[in-house]
Amino acid sequence: MDEEKQELVGKKLQLTVDEVLEGYVGSFGFSQLIQVLLVSLARIFDSQSTLVTIFTDAQPKSWRCVSPECGGAATVGGSVCGLKAGTWEWSGENSSSTIAEWGLVCDRRFLAALPTSVYFLGSLIGSAVFGRLADGSFGRKKSVLISCLLTSITIFLTSLSPNIWIYSLLRFANGVSRAGIGICCLVLSTEAVGRKWRGQVSQYGFFFFATGFLSIPLIAYPTRNCWRNLYKIISFLPLVYSIFVLIPFVSESPRWLLVRGRSEEALDVLRNYARINGKEIPPNITLLEPSNSNNGKKDENTLSPIEKLWTTRWAVRRMALIMFTGFGIGFMYYGIQLNVENLSFNLYFTVAINATMEIPAVFVGSFLLGTTNRRRLFSTSAFLAGAFCLFCIVFSTEKNRGGGSLPQLTMEALGFMAAATAFNVLYTYCVELFPTNVRNFAVSMMRQALMLGASISPLLVVYGRLSPSLSFFVFGVSSVVSGLLSLWLPETRNAPLYETLEQQEEEEGLDLACVELGKNVQVSSS
Template sequence: MADDQEIEVKKNVEGIEEGFNETNTSTNLELTVNEIIEQHVGSFGLSQLLQVFLVSLAWVFDAHNTLVTVFTDSQPAWKCKVAASSSCSLSAGMCGLAPGTWDWVGGHKSSTIAEWGLICGHKFRAGVPASMYFIGSLFGSITQGQLADMYLGRKKTIVLSCLLTAITSFLTSFSPNVWVYAFLRFTNGFARSGIGICCLVLSTEAVGRKWRGQVGNYGFFFYALGFLSLPLIAYTSRTSWRNIYRIISLFPLIYSFFLTPFISESPRWLILKGRTDEAMQVLNKLAKFNGNKLPKNLTIINPSVTVNSTKTKKLWSVSWAAKRMVALMVAGFGVGFVYYGVQLNVENLNFNLYYTVAANALMEIPAVLIGSVLLGCMDRRVIFSSASILAGVSSILCILFAKKNKSKRGWGQLGLEAVGFMTASMAFDVLYIYCAELFPTNVRNFSVSMLRQTLMLGGAIAPVLVVVGRLSPAFSFLVFGVLAIFSGVVTVWLPETKHAPLYETFEQQEKEEKLGASSDGVEMVESTRS
């Protein structure tokens, strides 16, 4: 009898527990992607480290294709065919010599200038291919930024961009003349545009707010590796500019087939597209590798649904967003002009080309490391403005060395140029991160692509100034300096994003930024009263 009563009590207790568990699990835990990453996935763990590493590798190919013309389109050294000949003198300059009395040191296939005779009356044609590359990047940024936000997503856009980059780089090596070469450089610039845009966004959208700046900045470390490896590739193929293009085309091809399958799509983008199950799978995968586990009753909040908007707003239809974008684009033009221009202008320094490019590449590393430290303790806009102004001052100071005797100016000018490039690189990196944080997920790729357009526009004009710099180096450095300082001033009014979360829609960002401003005002009043 007692045993029967005990069994009955146990059944009742188990029934109550089961009912409680069913009630508990039936209650959904609704969180945003920001909250899921911060509370359950982990702000930055092993999964995000692997994701960021694999994604950022693509920056290497971006650097290769952007800076390859420093070597392929440089003006090589020349020599007289007959030593001590009265018909040829090195001091006279090649343009005043009779054909056949002089020759290129590395042979006529060492660069495009040597092969197609882009000197003297045709010297301005030498800057056309590099300009066309940046113009192609400008148009590519528009297209691929929209593809990544609206249709393909971040991951597929990276794959597409890498494949097209490999194909166009390889085809460029078969150019029969400067005009076909310029066209293929245009297509190459168009192809590689998705790499820089999507690598930054895909890396930062999977980590917590504490690590967002550092993760975005570390991506540029891989750009520095690409920059640093380029002189090695170019030196091994210094007698054939075509082989340089063939070598650099292999890397993005291998990456697309063998490494991108291990990259995860952005859960933020998947949520906005209504692909909740896929987003949950990505978040579960990230949490698992971090040694964490998502709650079984977890539901992801889709901001595009909760705001009850009838249509998705475009960036230019929101006044505060449009004003921010214009300021960033103006600053981006100046920074792009200086950043790419200083790299392409190294041939106008009185120093060995390979050493100078290597020195600039090495300056990228402290730029990334110092920038990462500063991003953890300083405001984004303060870092950007300070770095831009310092880059401008350094460029202007190079003029002083340009006026001195050529035999004595090399090391001092190289040092100032390296400092100017390092700070320009830091400003360039921080501006990308700042842009990604200033706008919501539904237009984040597009906003970064708009910034990239102006960076590329600056880069497109820079080669023309480099050609002018062959006649007047001081003038080129003055222009670089003035534009860098102007870029540092134009962004001082923009809001700070260091401690702000990544928003998903304009409505959500506008609402929460107003609440944040109101709370800041209340805190100021309270502190004043106290």
Template sequence: MDELQELAVQPGVEQLQEANAAAPRLELTVEEVIEEHVGSLGFGQVVHVFLVSLAWMFDAQSTLVTIFSDAEPSWRCTGSSSSSCSSSSSAGMCGLDRGAWEWVGGRKSSIIAEWDLICDKKFIAGIPASLFFIGSLLGSAAHGVLADTYLGRKKTVLLSCLLGAITSFLTALSPNIWVYTLLRFTNGFARSGIGICCLVLATEAVGRKWRGQVGQYGFFFFTVGFLSLPIIAYPTRTSWRAIYKVLSLLPLAYSILVIPFISESPRWLAVQGRTDEAIKVLTKFAKLNGRKLPSNLSISNPVNTDDTTKAESLWSRKWAARRIIILMVAGFGVGFVYYGVQLNVENLNFNLYFTVGVNALMEIPAVFLGSILLSYAGRRVLFSASSYIAGASCILCILFAKKAAKSKGSFAQLGVEAVGFMAASMAFDILYVYCVELFPTNVRNFAVSMLRQTLMLGAAIAPHLVSLGRLSPSISFVMFGALSIFSGLMTIWLPETRNAPLFETLEQQEKEEKRSSAPAAEMEMVA
């Protein structure tokens, strides 16, 4: 009887298997799989974005550590020569004998104190920060190519964190200013892959509705890293070398404990032809989201092996080259203002730790306000408005400069500067999100790296303007304000990308954008 039942059931099983085999394959793009089956943003993607975005803290720390390590500390007259010292105080320390004064925090409190980068050596103090940003500029190009071609987003983040940890530790061992400058350059080169890859790796895992918010989420952790600097720097204020040693441990721990749990971008895997791996990543996200992918699902490969799509360059299409050039020009001004205003806090006549803390706190409303506004407004309008506000605030700081110079600081000037920095931070964050949405997967990381290069180029020049601001704060504020307003004007020539899909190749994006713009052109002709 059992054998008869088994025989009766067997044909049904075979028919089911045949039916499954005969079922048509469901071939979708990664964008369609995320929107229709995985979910635009679920628990799996939230965990992924959180783990990826943690690395932004190290990006902030390595970038802004020079606020403390390269600062000019306070000095005081020595007891034996206090009378002669006070009589020559109008000339500053440069008019005194070296034994007539001393650094308040000791000679190890900063590189300026240890290597006496004052008076005729004053402008040497800005060289390490400039070389750091030049290293970031060159490193952005290298990491962008690696992330788009050979290594992918995840492995590039790992490489950047490991090299950043090593170079930070070596910086603490610098015997002189020139070795220190070289190591700051290498550290800038090493860490440049963190920001560009983390942003792309996070946004490529979510649907179009949440791209703006996810892009801003990473900058929240950049703010956390910024806020952590005064906490790390204050206990180590008597030794700038100790700051670098502490900062070298954090990315090393992240590389060992966190990166193994991060997934590679399914979009990048699909572009590389590794569609089976892309499905595994999407299956993992779907499972954590409480969903299940169809059994007959396959990912369409957006890159044909028999054409030149794989060799597409950002410069091979006029529209793409035009967009990146405009973004780079805007990025230069934004980088100049964003990093320059942070480094310029020493020209506000306030306690350095207090002003850095205030600026770091202003990053928090910038992130949250930017996330909310990106849900309702276009990227182009938000970036321009933020740039205008930042520029106007920098110029307004000049009005309070004289009052600040007469007293120990003007809270009105600090307040205006803080608002300007918040607006500059919003413009900085939004420009990154805008860049991600303007270009397809096969050149996206390279495009972000090109933007990063010009941001770093502006940042590389900013320390010298800050040094000039020690002589005349008004000059630095005018330059910051003018460049910020100029950057806001540049986006007039860029398209809006809010709620637009992410494309995989330049060819695909060009076809789709022409197709979507055709009905609009026809409507204009009819009108």
């Protein structure tokens, strides 16, 4: 009996990463929990960087006359258009926001949307850059590190902006820099756990995103008289995280290491996970090399994984659907956050309400991802978000800048919660739709679509100061359309994470390039 056991141990056993995780490491042990939490902390800075303009670029609520030519006493909510320069001033200090400091009102009001729009355009470009870097030679961890460091630098430089044009340019640079945080943290987290826990783990990052969102009004209120100080404070945090948390304690993705031909390093990461979990990987275990991965290299006769993706009909179809779906949700999700200024409630209060609604959205998404199909959960959330947004029109009071009623605030908060759920689930869905060697690229493409939608939303928010009902209507319709488009995507719940396009094609029974479109639709819908 002992001889048979020794003979079995002496044999080399090749297993996939999923098999090693499930059989010897643990699908989701203490080591992976720490890894996921440390990686997800970076989402706080992603959130702060994105939503800081709700306060720094807010229009002051009141102004007062300082000259008889103006017409008299302080005015709240009235228009300053037509008044001579120097005859009025904002009730607060001019340094309280960029609009007050640089006079972005009346005929210059659309300039107020420029910094946020170019920020999201920068995020679009950054998503493409970091998506390639993370799937290529840099890997997941280095991409997060570079993104955090550049985010810290660009946020600090933004606080020194002398005018709206330099400010917009630096916001664009900040958008490029922060793009790597969201996509790389998500992929790095989900690739460390077994298939059963992918959905829940993917939501942890959004909890920290919500934490960052909730921290913004807390930091903004003490700095309400100087928008520059708000930028300086939040610029310091990603630098500290990079030096004291990310570099020493976070591990690279074993799946990425394997695809890059570094199987021993991948196995070392898994052994470290197993050791912390109180388990052990037998010495005869080796990782099964994914077929046709080329170790990330390209020769004369072989396409790179990303090039191969664009020649694979089922993958192109999925990519197109996920991007169109992402565009509508990005437009809705970021637009409704920025649109809080068009509700006649205290800005700090409404932002805090929305930030708070992110937290139940994360818990609801985490629970339902473990029990519900991805496609059904996403489409239902998108439909509900659109419906609540349209209900906001019913309770709108145009004469009071589209807000002021508690029912409208309730509908807006519930709509945002549903939108946040759909937004979070979409990332998990996209991770599971594509294999390891193009996964980060696919998520980055979906994120580009999200950011393209987000970059347009500030323009509608500015127009919403004149017609709030229209902005709510457009946001609602875009969410409903995204929910409809998602119905053509395949279900991925409990499916394995494949390593290459060829492996996924073989395991799912997909045809790489030669099937008819009708058959492809039938396979994807099954």
